[in-house]
Amino acid sequence: MxxxxxxxxxxxxxxxxxxxxxxxxxxxxxxxxxxxxxxxxxxxxxxxxxxxxxxxxxxxxxxxxxxxxxxxxxxxxxxxxxxxxxxxxxxxxxxxxxxxxxxxxxxxxxxxxxxxxxxxxxxxxxxxxxxxxxxxSDEQRAARSTPEGMAAARGRWEEFVDAWGTPRSRTVGMFGPSLLTDEDFVRWWPHYERHSASRDALTELFRMNGDMxxxxxxxxxxxxxxxxxxxxxxxxxxxxxxxxxxxxxxxxxxxxxxxxxxxxxxxxxxxxxxxxxxxxxxxxGRTGPGGRRATAPAPARHPVRVRAMGRFEVVVDGSPARPGDWGSRQARTLLKRLVVARGWPVPREELTDLLWPDELSDRLGARLSVQLSAVRRVLGGAVVADRSTVRLDLAAVDVDVERWFRLDDDLAVARDYAELLPEARYDDWAVPLRDRMRDRFVTAAHRVAGAVLADPATRGAGSEEAVVLLRRVLELDPYDEAAHRVLVEVLHRDGRHGEAVAARERYEEAMAELGIGDR
Structure with missing residues (x-):
């Protein structure tokens, strides 16, 4: 060459x-x-x-x-x-x-x-x-976890970095001692060092090597x-x-x-x-000229869909990911948190607190890397990480939450709604998005029902959708007075008098619990 x-x-x-x-x-x-x-x-x-x-x-x-x-x-x-x-x-x-x-x-x-x-x-x-x-080794890690051990390690780094890129460079003697007799190489090497990394970068590399x-x-x-x-x-x-x-x-x-x-x-x-x-x-498969090792075909890129509404599921090429694919519960929790962030970066410190809330260790960063690897493996990528944050690449994976937020038709918004991650109902990190999605559903359902009530031609099967949506709203909030009133009106208008009476009774019971009399 x-x-x-x-x-x-x-x-x-x-x-x-x-x-x-x-x-x-x-x-x-x-x-x-x-x-x-x-x-x-x-x-x-x-x-x-x-x-x-x-x-x-x-x-x-x-x-x-x-x-x-x-x-x-x-x-x-x-x-x-x-x-x-x-x-x-x-x-x-x-x-x-x-x-x-x-x-x-x-x-x-x-x-x-x-x-x-x-x-x-x-x-x-x-x-x-x-x-x-x-x-x-584990022994070296334990030693570095002490102030004295870290100070000793830092002293060795500083000595090495101080000589980097100069005729005093220690690199050849440590990394390639057999080359010390090659005067041309020894003379050229500091020049190579200066074009390979700055001293600041080298210091950071030394620090990070111990964490890997x-x-x-x-x-x-x-x-x-x-x-x-x-x-x-x-x-x-x-x-x-x-x-x-x-x-x-x-x-x-x-x-x-x-x-x-x-x-x-x-x-x-x-x-x-x-x-x-x-x-x-x-x-x-050979040690000399000739011969050829057969190579496997290029991997197919499989579509990945993440479901977070109603229940959590990841589907790869039409098949749900199996529990064993994740390696641990933490990997699933990590992906759920990234889904809830909707493509925005989540601080690494927040993620380690979420996954290991009661642990104090300098190894949590490495453990987070393991869980990120598991998520990437299931998704085929789709995770973007930097030194301080992690986010989900929404262009690389189909998330039902994102599809739902892109809907601009009230009926579709209300009909396709399902609770966000029911299994994480009481987790603080999921509450803001869950509340926002619920409010969007309730607003859309009210608009659909209001349009049905305002159109005399919409009766029977045509208004059943509104009845179903209003009942779903009342499951979320039994004290939604507007939903109670519209539901009673729609049922009464459609001649469903028995259902209208029952709906009226539930309405009055809910208002009585709030101390509000019949209006």
Missing amino acids: EEVPEVRFAEGAGSTLAYEVFGDGPVTICVVPPMAQNVELAWESPVIRRMLERYAAFSRQVIFDKRGTGLSDRSLDIPGLDERVDELRSVMDAADVDRAFVHGVSEGGPMAIMFAATYPDRVQGLVLEGTAASLL DARGVLDRVDCPVLIVHRTDDLVVPVERARETYRLFREAGVTVELVEVPGTDHWTFAGDIDAVCDAVERFTT
């Missing part, structure tokens, strides 16, 4: 994402980036270029700079784990990739796992290289998994990969662990052939 691939840009997740497509192998591999990179500048290094060309020899590669790094949008915050899921989806859509192998490298591993669990129809296989479902944890979604990964890890990796210890392998096995996932000798964390440092051979064998 002689030329640097064209840099393209995808619009998605509220930002612009730089990506490249190169190679003409029989399979497509979408690479989830490590901490910070620059897809264009990486080709300047003969060391990195050798790795890229090695992968391009057996696959079509799609690589991108995540938001806040490289050539992607740097005006916005570094994205969280569940935001990055939709960044990859946006890049795949822009590159016309329906289904591919997803290759998570280093920091990109948890996000690659989350993507596979969220969009299983788009992932043919999952490759995890130099990474794990959680980059920290995809262990809660491993049982939702349906595709085969390859884990490749160097045995003496100085950045992500091989024990993290071994834990991920064990958890995948316990979840019943088809998984293979390949341990490669070496201390380098970067693929392009040390013996790259051992790593690339394992990836080639997994993705193509």
Whole structure:
């Protein structure tokens, strides 16, 4: 490959994402980036270029700079784990990739796992290289949860960041110690760092790395998994990969662990052939030239409908989602809350309070990411998240509440009305929308009944609709005097005298309870 691939840009997740497509192998591999990179500048290094060309020899590669790094949008915050899921989806859509192998490298591993669990129809296989479902052990997390532990971690970050992009950079010694003898690479690397991420972005990346944890979604990964890890990796210890392998096995996932000798964390440092051979064998079913792995057909995009009026139900391609599809009750509650928000952003803090009201933990953000993954998996997407809020993408899913609000005919509004989420009747977050919908129904029903009463030609079957609607209004509010009076008048006018007398008695009883005499 002689030329640097064209840099393209995808619009998605509220930002612009730089990506490249190169190679003409029989399979497509979408690479989830490590901490910070620059897809264009990486080709300047003969060391990195050798790795890229090695992968391009057996696959079509799609690589991108995540938001806040490289050539992607740097005006916005570094994205969280569940935001990055939709960044990859946006890049795949822009590159016309329906289904591919997803290759998570280093920091990109948890996000690659989350993507596979969220969009299983788009992932043919999952490759995890130099990474794990959680980059920290539980012991490390516990230590960081203390003021002393966090101060120590912050001190290490600050030392690393302070040298970033300068001749004092510590990155090569940590991530690729075998390259320390390559003077040209060591001299070039600070230049690459400066074009990959700012110091502020790097600080945020370090902080967020400790929060990323995809262990809660491993049982939702349906595709085969390859884990490749160097045995003496100085950045992500091989024990993290071994834990991920064990958890995948316990979840019943088809998984293979390949341990490669070496201390380098970067693929392009040390013996790259051992790593690339394992990836080639997994993705193509071969280890050398020739041969071709059959690929599955592109996934069909299924229409999704959400019902919240009368009862809660999600229907995908004509079939209701099963209870097991959600993984937990919290995922259903999360979607209900987003439906009630009607496309407006809901603060993450509000969502964690809703789902775990009695818990105080620094892990609630990671648990929310797991529930967002479950919702996206059922809906096939349709959730837009940023660092502080989450919202439902109403353009990607058909919600009955939205269809009902678009009705402009009183009869249709009244006839199609049903109570919003009856099972959440006493939840404060649903009350304002439920009251608004009820008021709209009552107003429409009164207009329909008033029009029927005002038209002498509307009798019998023609006025039955008004009778039904007025009775529904009185079920909601037994003290609606106007509904009582019109109902009595319509029944009396239509010659339904027995029903009119009974309706009159109920009217008088209701008014008596309010202390109002016969008018």
